[in-house]
Amino acid sequence: MRFDYDAVIVGAGGAGLYAALEASGAGKTAVITKLYPQRSHTGAAQGGISAALGNVEEDSPEWHAFDTVKGGDYLVDQNAAIILAEEAVRAVFDLENRGLPFSRTPEGKIDQRRFGGHTRDFGAAAVRRSCYAADRTGHMILQTLYQQCIKNDVAFHDEWQVVDVVMDGTLLTGLVVFELSTGELHLVSAKAVLFATGGFGRMFKVTSNAMANTGDGPALLSRAGVPLMDMEFFQFHPTGIRTMGILITEGVRGEGGILLNRDGYRFMEKYAPTMMDLAPRDMVSRAIMTEIAEGKGIKGDRKIDDWVHLDASHLGRETVEAKIPDIADFCRTYLGVDPAVEPMPVQPTAHYAMGGIPTDLDGRVTDGKRTWDGLYAAGECACVSVHGANRLGTNSLVELIVFGRRAGNTIAKYVGTATSVNPGRAGDDKIKAWKDRIIGLKKGGAHSGKTYEAMQETMMANVGVYRNEGAMQNAVDDIAGLRDSYTEIGVQDQDSNYNTEVLSILELENLLDLSLHTSAAALARTESRGAHSREDYPDRDDKNWLKHSLSNIVGGKVILDSKPVDVSRWEPKPRVY
Amino acid sequence: MKDDRKKDLRMNITLDIQRFDPERDTEPRRQAYEVDVQPTDRVLDALMHIARHVDGTLAFRKSCAHGVCGSDAMRISGKERLACKTLIRDVAKKDGDVISIDPLNHMTVQKDLMVDQSVFLSKFRAVEPFLKPRKPLPFSSEFYQSPEDRAIIDEATKCINCGACYSACPVLDENPDFLGPAALVAAVRFVFDSRDEGLAARLDIVDQQNAVWSCDNHFECTKVCPREIKITKLINLTKRTIKKYKEGETDA
Numbered sequence: 079m080r081f082d083y084d085a086v087i088v089g090a091g092g093a094g095l096y097a098a099l100e101a102s103g104a105g106k107t108a109v110i111t112k113l114y115p116q117r118s119h120t121g122a123a124q125g126g127i128s129a130a131l132g133n134v135e136e137d138s139p140e141w142h143a144f145d146t147v148k149g150g151d152y153l154v155d156q157n158a159a160i161i162l163a164e165e166a167v168r169a170v171f172d173l174e175n176r177g178l179p180f181s182r183t184p185e186g187k188i189d190q191r192r193f194g195g196h197t198r199d200f201g202a203a204a205v206r207r208s209c210y211a212a213d214r215t216g217h218m219i220l221q222t223l224y225q226q227c228i229k230n231d232v233a234f235h236d237e238w239q240v241v242d243v244v245m246d247g248t249l250l251t252g253l254v255v256f257e258l259s260t261g262e263l264h265l266v267s268a269k270a271v272l273f274a275t276g277g278f279g280r281m282f283k284v285t286s287n288a289m290a291n292t293g294d295g296p297a298l299l300s301r302a303g304v305p306l307m308d309m310e311f312f313q314f315h316p317t318g319i320r321t322m323g324i325l326i327t328e329g330v331r332g333e334g335g336i337l338l339n340r341d342g343y344r345f346m347e348k349y350a351p352t353m354m355d356l357a358p359r360d361m362v363s364r365a366i367m368t369e370i371a372e373g374k375g376i377k378g379d380r381k382i383d384d385w386v387h388l389d390a391s392h393l394g395r396e397t398v399e400a401k402i403p404d405i406a407d408f409c410r411t412y413l414g415v416d417p418a419v420e421p422m423p424v425q426p427t428a429h430y431a432m433g434g435i436p437t438d439l440d441g442r443v444t445d446g447k448r449t450w451d452g453l454y455a456a457g458e459c460a461c462v463s464v465h466g467a468n469r470l471g472t473n474s475l476v477e478l479i480v481f482g483r484r485a486g487n488t489i490a491k492y493v494g495t496a497t498s499v500n501p502g503r504a505g506d507d508k509i510k511a512w513k514d515r516i517i518g519l520k521k522g523g524a525h526s527g528k529t530y531e532a533m534q535e536t537m538m539a540n541v542g543v544y545r546n547e548g549a550m551q552n553a554v555d556d557i558a559g560l561r562d563s564y565t566e567i568g569v570q571d572q573d574s575n576y577n578t579e580v581l582s583i584l585e586l587e588n589l590l591d592l593s594l595h596t597s598a599a600a601l602a603r604t605e606s607r608g609a610h611s612r613e614d615y616p617d618r619d620d621k622n623w624l625k626h627s628l629s630n631i632v633g634g635k636v637i638l639d640s641k642p643v644d645v646s647r648w649e650p651k652p653r654v655y
Numbered sequence: 656m657k658d659d660r661k662k663d664l665r666m667n668i669t670l671d672i673q674r675f676d677p678e679r680d681t682e683p684r685r686q687a688y689e690v691d692v693q694p695t696d697r698v699l700d701a702l703m704h705i706a707r708h709v710d711g712t713l714a715f716r717k718s719c720a721h722g723v724c725g726s727d728a729m730r731i732s733g734k735e736r737l738a739c740k741t742l743i744r745d746v747a748k749k750d751g752d753v754i755s756i757d758p759l760n761h762m763t764v765q766k767d768l769m770v771d772q773s774v775f776l777s778k779f780r781a782v783e784p785f786l787k788p789r790k791p792l793p794f795s796s797e798f799y800q801s802p803e804d805r806a807i808i809d810e811a812t813k814c815i816n817c818g819a820c821y822s823a824c825p826v827l828d829e830n831p832d833f834l835g836p837a838a839l840v841a842a843v844r845f846v847f848d849s850r851d852e853g854l855a856a857r858l859d860i861v862d863q864q865n866a867v868w869s870c871d872n873h874f875e876c877t878k879v880c881p882r883e884i885k886i887t888k889l890i891n892l893t894k895r896t897i898k899k900y901k902e903g904e905t906d907a
Contacts, residue, residue, distance in 0.1 A: 114772065116816055117724045174797055177786030177850070179805060179812050186799035211812075217723060218812065225785035259765070288719040289703075324721045407883075408721060411740055412695075527707030570711040573678050576766040579711040 079264050083108050084493040086253065086268040088240050088295060091118035092216070092478030093457030093485070094274035095223035097441075098232050100486025101270075105493040108233045110255060110266070112290065112581075115224050115234055119276050119288040120478065123216025124404065125329030126208030127173075127475035128196060129166035133187045134206045139163040141198055142207060144648060146473060149195040149358045150432075150466020151608035151618065152650035153308070153626065153643055158439055158462045160647065162473065162480055169479040170209050178222040180211050181401075191401075192332040193471040195358035201655070204356050208472045213327050213402045219475060238264070239581055240294065243271075243302045243453075244501040244508055250452040252501030254508050256516075258581060261574035263512050265505045269496040270489040272454040273299065273435060274482065279312075280585075281593045282428035283531075283538035286318055286325035295459040296434050297588035300595065304453075305445050305628040305639065307461040308433035309592070310600035313469055313609050314543050316362035318427025319412055320385045326405055326424055328471040330417075331355040333401050335390040337366070338421065339374040345386075353655040360468040360609040361655065363426040367543045376423060382542070387421035394418065426543050430469055432609065433596075434461040436628065436641065441485025445628055446641040452492070452499065456485040463626065466643075467608020519580060523568025526583050529560050533586075533593055541597050546613040553597040558634060561590050595629045598636035603627065620650055664693050668743065669753045670701055672713070675764050683764070687753075694744035698731055698754065702738060715768035722881055725817030729768050730757040735819035735879040759822035761831070775821050778834045782842040782860050787852045804849035811844035811889060813882040820876035820886055826869050833869040836876035836886045842866070843889045846896070854900050862897050870894075 084105025087098045090113065098109050111118070130137040142163035147154045170188065174180055180188040190206040198205040211218040227234075237258040244252035244265075253266040278293025279285035300306050316337075317326040331337070336355050339345050349365040350357035357365075366386050369375060375384030390398060398406050398418040409415045409422055435455035438444050439462065443453040457478050464477055501508075533556075540553035564587060571579040605619035606612045626641040670690060675683040688709060690701045699717055706713050715738070716726040722740035729738055732746045732754055746754050762770035792798065820836035827833050834842075842861050845851045854861070861867050867890050876886040 113718055113724075113726065114776070117718050117726050119719065119724070121815070122719050122721070122723050168795070171794065171796060175788075175792045175794060177845075177848070179800075179808060179848070182800055182802045182805050184802060186801045186804075188797055212809075214813065217815070221812070228780050229783075229785040288724060290718045322721075404723070411722070412742070525708050525711060527704070530707060571714075573676060573712070573766070575678060576714050576769055578714050578769075579706070582706070 079262065081264060081266045083266065083268040085270045085489050086110055086266060087272045087274060089118070089274035089276060089457070090115045090234070091120035091274060091276055091457060092219050092223060092475065093482035094272065095227055096479055096482030097272050097274060097456060097486030097489065099223070099226055099230060100483055101489045102230060102232050104490035108235055110235045110238045110240060112237060112239045112294070114236050115227070116220060118220060119291055121217045121220040122288065122325065123219070123475055124213040124325060124327035125193060125332065126191060126210035126215050126472045127170060127219070127479070128193065128207045128472040129170040129209055129476065130163065130207060131167060131170065131188060131190065131209065133183060134190050135198070137198060137205055137207055139167065141200060141205070142166065142196070144200050145196050146464060146470055147466070147648055148201070148653060149470040150468050151653055152624065152645065153463065153466030153607060155463050155644040156647040157644045158464045161439060162464045162476055165480040166476045169476065169483065173219060173222060173479065176222050176226050178211065178218050180209055191329055192356055194328050194331070194356045194362065195353070195470040195655070204353060208329070208332065210329065212400070213329055213404045216475060239584070240298065241512060241584060242298055242508055244505045245302055246504065248448055248450045249499065250450060251499040252505045254512055256581070258576060258578070261577055263509050265501055265509055267499055267501050269493045269499060270452050270454060272441065272456060272485055272489060273459055274455070274457045275459045277431045277458040278589060278592045279428045279431070281533060281537050281589045281596065283534035284318060284321070284323040284425070285428040286315055286323050287428065292585035292588050293459065293592045294585065294588050295455065297591045299435055300591060300631060303630070304435060304443060304450065305630045306433060306595050307436035307626050307628055307641065308463060309595040309629055310603050310610050310627065311432035311467050311608060312428060312596060313359055313430040313432060314363040314426035315359055315429035316366055316426050317388050317424040319408065320423040320425050321383070322412055323427035324408055324412060325427065325429065326388060326422060327402065328359070330388060330390050330402055330405060333390070333397060334393050335388055337362070338387045338389055339369045340376050340378055341374065345369050345374070350655040357655045358468055358470060360611065363543045364611055366426055382539070383425070385423045385425040388424045389421040390417045391419055391421065428538070430474060431458055432461070432463070432465040432467065432469055434459045436461050439484065440488040441481060442488065452496065454485045454489060456481045467610060516580060519569045519583060520572055521568060522570065524566050526567050526586050529564060529567060530586055533557065533560055533590060537593055537597070541600055544611055544613055545600060547601065550597055550601040554594070554601055557590060557593045557597055561594065561634065564590060591631060594631060594636060599627050599629050599638060602638050624650065665691055666694060666743070666747065667691055667750050668747045670705070671753050671755045672767070673757045674767050676766055692743050694742065696743050697739050698741045698743065698746070699727055699738040701743065714766040723815060725815035728759055728817040728819045728822070730759065730822065735759065735823045737817060737819070737881045740881050759818055761822055761824070761827045762818065772818060775818055775835065775837070778838040779816060779841055782834065782838050783857070784841040784845065786845065786848065786850065787856050788850060789852045798850050800849055807847050808844055810884050811840050813884055814840045815882060817881060819879045819881060823875040823879045825873045825875060826871055830865070830869055832865045834866050836890070839867060839890055840884060840886055843893050846893060854896060858897070858900070861893055867894050867897065
């Protein structure tokens with residue numbers, strides 16, 4: 079079928095829903111989501127959303143912006159970080175006014191807790207900046223925004239998977255959509271399309287990410303010729319539940335939890351004397367992997383699947399149940415461990431893509447030279463960049479609200495003046511090609527499982543916390559091989575309706591493409607910066623590498639280009655905590 | 656040595672799954688899959704293994720894989736649970752054990768374990784689950800709430816709308832028009848929010864035969880809730896509050 083809208087939002091997480099609320103008043107708007115609303119991964123965010131409210135101690139947006147820049151190892155665009163920090167205050171008030179049930183101070187104000195890398199006075203000490211709702215902050219944001227969408231009668235297409243875009247030069251004219259319930263392929267035209275499809279942590283074996291986090295937006299735009307930015311920077315959160323990767327919020331350490339090695343030693347003293355356990359995530363993950371490599375992990379066998387302990391037992395039952403109740407529940411359910419009594423076994427888990435679809439400050443997709451008309455991105459799939467080489471905890475939620483709102487506003491203005499678009503013949507051709515492709519998949523072939531697992535294994539082993547040339551080259555080669563053999567995969571399921579198998583194979587293709595971007599961009603960057611940490615190039619190299627990378631896949635190979643970083647406010651300095 | 660020990664921990668169990676494909680089947684059928692698992696695997700891990708390696712036609716929903724998105728509620732060994740929050744050891748003890756897996760009740764099966772949530776979710780939307788502020792919004796500052804007032808709504812804010820309670824509720828066997836536990840939890844979350852107009856603005860929704868008054872205190876919803884929300888208690892609290900309100904004893 080054919081659908082015509084003024085604005086289409088792809089994705090129903092925090093950025094998508096916020097943008098939909100802003101844009102829906104200006105024209106005929108729909109949210110297209112591959113899940114049902116309320117299922118998006120924003121709901122899994124735990125620890126908080128930072129804003130310099132100063133509710134419990136002195137704070138300022140300028141400090142927040144500086145921390146963001148330093149946390150990102152100076153690859154952050156500083157003009158964007160300033161907007162992030164300044165608009166965070168209004169964003170939090172707005173969510174609160176819409177009903178978000180934040181945890182409160184005794185005076186009834188929004189309570190705030192410490193989080194990694196967030197400091198007062200440009201690094202003097204940890205500051206309480208993260209506004210939170212126990213350890214369910216993302217859940218409350220997602221619920222509150224969806225409640226507002228119900229109130230404002232925002233239209234949704236549930237379980238619609240966008241599989242392709244139709245472009246006329248740099249003008250986006252349409253979307254190709256696979257409807258899960260019927261297997262129909264729809265052509266959707268819109269003057270403006272916002273991609274807010276979230277992250278792609280599922281390329282790694284151990285990840286905190288949902289199964290739906292397959293990077294559909296960045297992957298399909300990349301295939302349409304949009305370069306992806308800073309793909310080598312992938313954050314490993316230091317505290318995932320051992321083996322499973324389930325997130326244990328940094329808020330545990332914000333509330334006073336500490337990391338211990340097998341000797342019971344609080345090893346962060348060594349690596350970050352001032353911030354200790356509340357150093358930024360890249361540094362804490364490296365510290366854990368260094369302890370493990372030195373035989374100080376709990377097993378002590380120096381292998382990368384070893385772990386350390388996160389201890390919150392000294393905080394007491396009351397604090398654990400009040401401040402981190404879901405963490406306690408996860409630990410009891412999956413580990414049989416009660417964190418009020420014993421330490422939690424944790425290891426770094428693939429958590430967040432700093433890179434993605436390059437945008438300007440208003441969500442327009444641009445690589446610095448070209449700007450795509452009618453095409454926008456926001457949230458984890460986008461790269462503004464406010465996170466640079468390493469995102470600070472809580473700043474993902476800030477980004478969703480601040481840049482989701484800015485993109486939604488920009489779209490609202492744009493659809494008022496833009497003329498209608500028509501995918502025309504190119505759209506019909508794409509629909510035909512996709513029909514053929516799905517018929518082809520149904521001719522059968524190998525199961526997808528082996529490819530899925532091989533991709534996750536090589537990415538985890540070779541493009542993880544610590545990297546080197548040989549390992550990354552192995553990953554590039556492995557992924558290239560898996561992309562070649564991908565064509566041998568087919569589906570058993572011959573149905574039109576609810577063919578989840580077709581969907582999962584298309585998602586796998588997206589992850590393979592993004593794995594190639596990530597491993598190849600990482601191999602090319604011959605320095606260590608933020609989450610990209612190379613054993614063979616241990617130092618930051620501002621002379622050659624203070625620049626964003628842009629990557630395209632051409633003929634199975636990644637072609638790299640660059641984009642300047644905005645360093646207009648703070649001069650890059652060594653990064654010490 | 657390590658590997659041997661790991662092997663000992665593996666079990667061979669059977670997942671006995673209700674299948675139904677409306678394009679091919681006239682009746683639901685059952686299919687058994689033998690899977691090699693560890694006791695600490697999630698039931699969802701076993702389902703994913705089947706879908707990716709054994710039988711790609713098996714249809715089910717999933718996403719977060721740790722009990723917060725609400726996608727994979729189903730009946731496992733006869734009880735409503737999230738497949739990602741149920742470990743094999745919770746429902747199977749030894750080699751050869753069988754775990755039955757069925758779709759949720761009170762929703763039409765779309766395919767295998769996928770059910771039509773449209774009526775369930777329309778009931779959620781029908782309770783107007785959004786803040787109706789009791790005074791003008793401050794906009795550039797906060798709408799204060801005491802920790803005590805915040806604590807009153809804590810339970811209800813945890814709901815992920817997975818539908819487990821809706822499937823377990825015996826009242827829905829007899830009365831399909833009952834709003835059901837989840838929608839009532841959504842209503843209650845605002846009835847008791849100190850910042851909301853509360854019961855006064857929501858009486859028409861909750862004070863109905865198909866709303867709180869259909870609840871018969873079976874407690875099945877409370878027993879199955881993967882978020883451990885004391886749903887029945889919240890419904891009873893609402894009933895008492897409505898009575899008091901109507902008697903003019905409270906201005907809630």
